[in-house]
Amino acid sequence: xxxxxxxxxxxxxxxxxxxxxxxxxxxxxxxxxxxxxxxxxxxxxxxxxxxxxxxxxxxxxxxxxxxxxxxxxxxxxxxxxxxxxxxxxxxxxxxxxxxxxxxxxxxxxxxxxxxxxxxxxxxxxxxxxxxxxxxxxxxxxxxxxxxxxxxxxxxxxxxxxxxxxxxxxxxxxxxxxxxxxxxxxxxxxxxxxxxxxxxxxxxxxxxxxxxxxxxxxxxxxxxxxxxxxxxxxxxxxxxxxxxxxxxxxxxxxxxxxxxxxxxxxxxxxxxxxxxxxxxxxxxxxxxxx
Amino acid sequence: xxxxxxxxxxxxxxxxxxxxxxxxxxxxxxxxxxxxxxxxxxxxxxxxxxxxxxxxxxxxxxxxxxxxxxxxxxxxxxxxxxxxxxxxxxxxxxxxxxxxxxxxxxxxxxxxxxxxxxxxxxxxxxxxxxxxxxxxxxxxxxxxxxxxxxxxxxxxxxxxxxxxxxxxxxxxxxxxxxxxxxxxxxxxxxxxxxxxxxxxxxxxxxxxxxxxxxxxxxxxxxxxxxxxxxxxxxxxxxxxxxxxxxxxxxxxxxxxxxxxxxxxxxxxxxxxxxxxxxxxxxxxxxxxx
Numbered sequence: 001x002x003x004x005x006x007x008x009x010x011x012x013x014x015x016x017x018x019x020x021x022x023x024x025x026x027x028x029x030x031x032x033x034x035x036x037x038x039x040x041x042x043x044x045x046x047x048x049x050x051x052x053x054x055x056x057x058x059x060x061x062x063x064x065x066x067x068x069x070x071x072x073x074x075x076x077x078x079x080x081x082x083x084x085x086x087x088x089x090x091x092x093x094x095x096x097x098x099x100x101x102x103x104x105x106x107x108x109x110x111x112x113x114x115x116x117x118x119x120x121x122x123x124x125x126x127x128x129x130x131x132x133x134x135x136x137x138x139x140x141x142x143x144x145x146x147x148x149x150x151x152x153x154x155x156x157x158x159x160x161x162x163x164x165x166x167x168x169x170x171x172x173x174x175x176x177x178x179x180x181x182x183x184x185x186x187x188x189x190x191x192x193x194x195x196x197x198x199x200x201x202x203x204x205x206x207x208x209x210x211x212x213x214x215x216x217x218x219x220x221x222x223x224x225x226x227x228x229x230x231x232x233x234x235x236x237x238x239x240x241x242x243x244x245x246x247x248x249x250x251x252x253x254x255x256x257x258x259x260x261x262x263x264x265x266x267x268x269x270x271x272x273x274x275x276x277x278x279x280x281x282x283x284x285x286x287x288x289x
Numbered sequence: 290x291x292x293x294x295x296x297x298x299x300x301x302x303x304x305x306x307x308x309x310x311x312x313x314x315x316x317x318x319x320x321x322x323x324x325x326x327x328x329x330x331x332x333x334x335x336x337x338x339x340x341x342x343x344x345x346x347x348x349x350x351x352x353x354x355x356x357x358x359x360x361x362x363x364x365x366x367x368x369x370x371x372x373x374x375x376x377x378x379x380x381x382x383x384x385x386x387x388x389x390x391x392x393x394x395x396x397x398x399x400x401x402x403x404x405x406x407x408x409x410x411x412x413x414x415x416x417x418x419x420x421x422x423x424x425x426x427x428x429x430x431x432x433x434x435x436x437x438x439x440x441x442x443x444x445x446x447x448x449x450x451x452x453x454x455x456x457x458x459x460x461x462x463x464x465x466x467x468x469x470x471x472x473x474x475x476x477x478x479x480x481x482x483x484x485x486x487x488x489x490x491x492x493x494x495x496x497x498x499x500x501x502x503x504x505x506x507x508x509x510x511x512x513x514x515x516x517x518x519x520x521x522x523x524x525x526x527x528x529x530x531x532x533x534x535x536x537x538x539x540x541x542x543x544x545x546x547x548x549x550x551x552x553x554x555x556x557x558x559x560x561x562x563x564x565x566x567x568x569x570x571x572x573x574x575x576x577x578x
Contacts, residue, residue, distance in 0.1 A: 073555075123504045143502065185490060186503040190510040192546060193482060195565040200542040201474060202568035211572050213432065214475040215412045219577065220509040221479040226569040229562035233555050240550050247547055251540075253489040257481060258536055261529050266362075266522050273518035276484040279491035280515040283500050288508065
């Protein structure tokens with residue numbers, strides 16, 4: 001049971017965390033903090049939070065658990081602002097999509113509380129963002145990767161894992177470096193590629209004609225290009241090293257594909273497409289049931 | 290009314306065309322032709338066709354309408370085989386995803402029947418292929434691009450357009466060159482990119498780990514990587530000129546994105562992501578209702 005839960009950034013993720021914890025009977029009062037007063041008012045009126053905190057001092061007084069659910073670019077400044085008011089018994093977790101930068105911000109600003117700050121990443125999202133998109137079942141059956149600091153106490157890690165598990169998530173652990181490499185490959189690069197494709201097309205003279213013939217393949221391939229620009233700017237910048245490594249590996253792949261096209265090498269193209277198709281279908285068989 | 294409809298390649302597209310024409314009351318007898326006897330037997334048992342033709346001579350005797358629905362790589366050899374048996378009153382259309390190569394095959398092999406050969410491309414597909422995937426509603430509300438030859442008679446174009454419209458499709462016209470450029474951008478390139486991403490990942494030592502953390506963004510981005518390898522080999526080869534131009538434009542886009550990442554230019558990244566996101570969401574608003 002977390003008597004006083006503080007959520008910084010009451011959007012899709014923060015709002016859904018609150019609803020899920022309340023539904024599980026684990027949250028007492030939920031307090032919202034954020035940049036935008038109107039978002040907090042909306043969150044109140046939707047029942048996502050019970051109180052709006054005037055400042056970090058008021059928010060953190062007696063807090064049991066803090067969730068940081070803002071875009072990752074704000075982690076450092078938010079941690080700096082909360083640091084003087086963070087008590088020794090308050091647990092902190094986050095929902096940032098990258099972890100190296102969260103670690104850096106924690107060591108810079110919260111180094112007096114390393115025992116209780118347990119970074120995490122819920123692998124859940126939706127096309128829509130903001131408090132109106134929040135729902136209690138967002139994390140149900142989804143993975144949450146917890147990336148503990150070496151300084152975390154076992155008890156803190158256990159309680160943070162319990163909070164995410166109470167939201168219905170499947171909780172696992174990983175190092176922050178493994179986390180950032182894995183998600184650069186299977187999430188951050190695909191987002192970059194989808195943004196790039198739509199940006200390429202929308203800037204052309206015949207963009208309207210092109211869009212008018214786009215069908216279901218385009219629809220699915222580009223769905224993630226509709227994602228939140230600021231959030232993805234922050235993810236790309238904060239995981240830029242791993243993302244550049246993935247982008248370069250992909251550029252090598254495209255150079256190979258380009259050579260096969262130039263040479264008209266149908267056998268090699270069919271082999272490559274066949275390997276990709278088999279792997280994609282095996283993945284779907286295993287994970288989309 | 291088409292008394293005798295011949296379908297070469299009774300898979301998803303050919304089988305659905307037959308079912309849709311029958312449902313509209315426009316097809317008399319539907320005759321199947323193809324490489325694989327077992328596929329034709331399946332198509333018969335599913336009620337997609339009424340007869341299996343022993344050869345092109347038998348198939349085309351008295352034929353009103355022929356649909357060529359094989360992978361585009363087979364267009365030339367199929368047209369060569371049917372040419373001696375194709376009567377002066379038989380209409381021909383096709384469902385090939387690329388058109389320049391179909392034009393070339395028509396001018397090479399069917400140049401005695403140019404009045405009646407009206408190439409087309411139904412913008413409809415599904416993850417599954419083969420006769421078992423066929424259904425009468427496949428073309429309902431989908432676009433069919435008709436790319437007439439200059440030599441076509443108005444009457445032939447009108448009748449082919451009527452056949453596709455009877456399947457529920459929204460029929461429009463385009464030149465073959467415009468067609469191939471448009472679909473290189475909004476369909477062929479995304480397929481190549483999705484195949485490339487999955488191929489890149491599946492060949493790695495930690496492929497299993499990567500796949501295990503892939504979520505809904507990866508699911509949608511890579512759905513088209515599960516497509517038919519032979520069909521996509523043929524499309525890539527036959528539309529290779531336009532596809533290479535699109536790939537090169539995209540590589541320029543990725544080089545720009547790479548430079549922004551290297552420089553850590555958050556403003557420019559956010560602007561680009563914002564333009565892509567707005568365009569994608571406007572597209573969805575307009576076309577996914």
